[in-house]
Amino acid sequence: MLEKFLETVKKHNMIKKGEGIVVGVSGGPDSISLLHLLWRIKEEYNLSLYAVHLNHQFRGKEADEDADYVEKFCENLGIKSFIFSENVAEYSKKKGVTFEEAGREIRYRLFESVMKKMKAHKIAVAQNMDDQAETVLMRLIRGTGIEGLSAIDYVRDNKIIRPLLDIKRYEIEDYCEKNNLMPRIDKTNLEALYTRNRIRLELIPYIEKHFNVNIKQTLSRTANIIREDKEFINISVQKVYKKIVKKTESEIKIYKEEFEKSHIAIKKRILREAIRELSGDLKNIQNKHIQNLIDLIKDGQVGGEAYLPKGLCAILDYDVIIIRKGKREIEKYDFEYNINIGETLNIKELDACFISNIINVKDLQKINKESYKTYFDLDKLKKGMILRTRREGDRFTPFGMKGSKKLKDFFIDAKIPREERDKIPLVCDGEEIMWIIGHRISEKYKVDQNTKNVLVLTYKKNQ
């Protein structure tokens, strides 16, 4: 295992002699092995190691024990450790991000601060080949391009390194056992609890059994091949971008003639990059927005406009396209999200979030039913859940009724004004409406005397 680890380190030029390395250590098998391996090459590479642990304050005593374990483990190896403690759940609520995103943000902030303080050079984190394979599958299932499929980088910005990315989880577990490291149970599976765990525990074993025993290596290799292509395309984009894009404080100009000469794959990325440069990130920017811009530039009249999320607009001028922070915000209420149980979903159009959980029917009495919090019989769900606005032809079977009616008629009967109807989010099981949020649940999904697993759904306006 040490050889495999060193091979990865050398192949990707991860570590230079004499460097200081901040190591993220949860206390699980991955990060403990990583720290142990780095410690073994400490002398040869003349490294300074700093372990950083974050107590997520999530499972009270257990989390404290994790922190104690990491502290002692480091003490035994003579590695300086930094143990932090923050209320990640609270932070996640405040920022409207998932628990795992919150944890990641806080951890990387801490890594950076320790790196600065100790004048270190690198941050080492412990993702392994299983994580890589799961990430590829997860992104493919959610929808992605080559950016997503190239998954986890070995080295990012010549700073963050992942030396375990070619090593499988079971090899790491073996390593811990052989070296008697006694790691804590890994709790890194918090992200997309439902999705990632299902991929790990069901989907990958299923593919291994029926299609390809080596699926993890296969996916890891695919990510590596695609990463090269991604790099090449990004370099090509940067070359063109520098030539044809000019930024001032409040707007970006793209020179049309040169733009039109570029390949569509490059055009789309130039527009994305321009939006990112202007507004800081690409949140809420979808492929269809970019396609609108492409169409505007191709067929549009001088003076033509297109509106983008984040209050941006694009104006077609004679020889340039201008993207600027516009005044009109004309987001249409027309959205559709997949719901992953256990994850917080942000509904940016409504400045709200949506939470789903599963509980045992025995715990049902503990839940208060409210307009924006309700429950269903999980086992009555047939497809996957989506959250979307209404559509032509929608039908609904209101709680307490037998037959279905047109959703439109339901709205009329409920005296909901026309201009409000587009803003009411609907939770659906495939095509079937389960819940008109804030109004009524469907008869078809109600909890009854046979219910075993209860799906609890909560909708919350952000403060």
Place this chain on the structure above:
Amino acid sequence: MLEKFLETVKKHNMIKKGEGIVVGVSGGPDSISLLHLLWRIKEEYNLSLYAVHLNHQFRGKEADEDADYVEKFCENLGIKSFIFSENVAEYSKKKGVTFEEAGREIRYRLFESVMKKMKAHKIAVAQNMDDQAETVLMRLIRGTGIEGLSAIDYVRDNKIIRPLLDIKRYEIEDYCEKNNLMPRIDKTNLEALYTRNRIRLELIPYIEKHFNVNIKQTLSRTANIIREDKEFINISVQKVYKKIVKKTESEIKIYKEEFEKSHIAIKKRILREAIRELSGDLKNIQNKHIQNLIDLIKDGQVGGEAYLPKGLCAILDYDVIIIRKGKREIEKYDFEYNINIGETLNIKELDACFISNIINVKDLQKINKESYKTYFDLDKLKKGMILRTRREGDRFTPFGMKGSKKLKDFFIDAKIPREERDKIPLVCDGEEIMWIIGHRISEKYKVDQNTKNVLVLTYKKNQ
């Protein structure tokens, strides 16, 4: 549906007015809908339509009925039809390709001949969005890059068109019903019978239920996005290729200095393209062979050589790398293939093929056991099957014995000469050896009184 079909046709500029179109018609819902849709726009577009059907001679009477049905269907619509009949199974054996590959080769040959004869312009085939999604998943599972993930093209060489690629299978079935087309049961599922059917019937429904109801659209969109990137990269490769590659009859020269300036993603494709140009195709060329060449060019001494499959070799000269048909063939006996039940596997290293089938235990007496044909209890398999050469540390539990022994010892006891041992293919269930082909099966997988499903494996030297 007609609108959706026309949208795809227009978006990809598939058909011009006045063109002649050869339509591949199996008689299944997809191809019958395609023909019907083309017939509906025949007048508006002033099209000449030619239906081509191939009787595969696979299921005797049924296949004849398919052909009759297609002929009558065309007669009713006033479309000229060409009905061919060929023994695809025989062709497949002769050429050592799968049944589906054989069918495809023959069909496209027939399409081309009809196109030429009738002076037509396009060949229309009937893949749908489900086929697209299945192809993306299948390729991802087997291992691929962006070439594979961009999956099925809408238009190929401005000749082959696929106007149903944005339409889902159930929409096509609805269309057939509404228009009373009465298609034959689709038998297009012959390719990778086991793999593709499992993806269609198990894997996609599972993903729809647990992860993403819209997985088919998601995968189709991903393929479309990646296809743009693939095109851009290919164009970039062609530009460099023209500049730095020179071909004579028996060898290809690549100018080193310019080659070294290219990005790794481009380098790899230039080498592949050179090999393809020299030897006609890229069969048996793996990523590792290309990597060997990259390493040779980067670090190699002038005069250094690398050997490739297909009897090719590469020689490093002062300012060029030369790829030519070499004399020495030094294929090492070190291979590993995944076995997909129901597919013929070609073991190129041994010039042999390998066939796997499942039968009911009741039919066991019909099978003759031979050195190169044997059977196992299917339900004792735990992982996926692979076929590979021996490896350090292999162990084996010979039929009739209780404990396991080193494979090496088995070979010694069986008096198999050292130089033969690398050439003996092993069938494994994950890590566990099931069959030392030509010698012995494993006790652990034998058929016993509880066996229900029998796995029949056959190994054949090509003539």
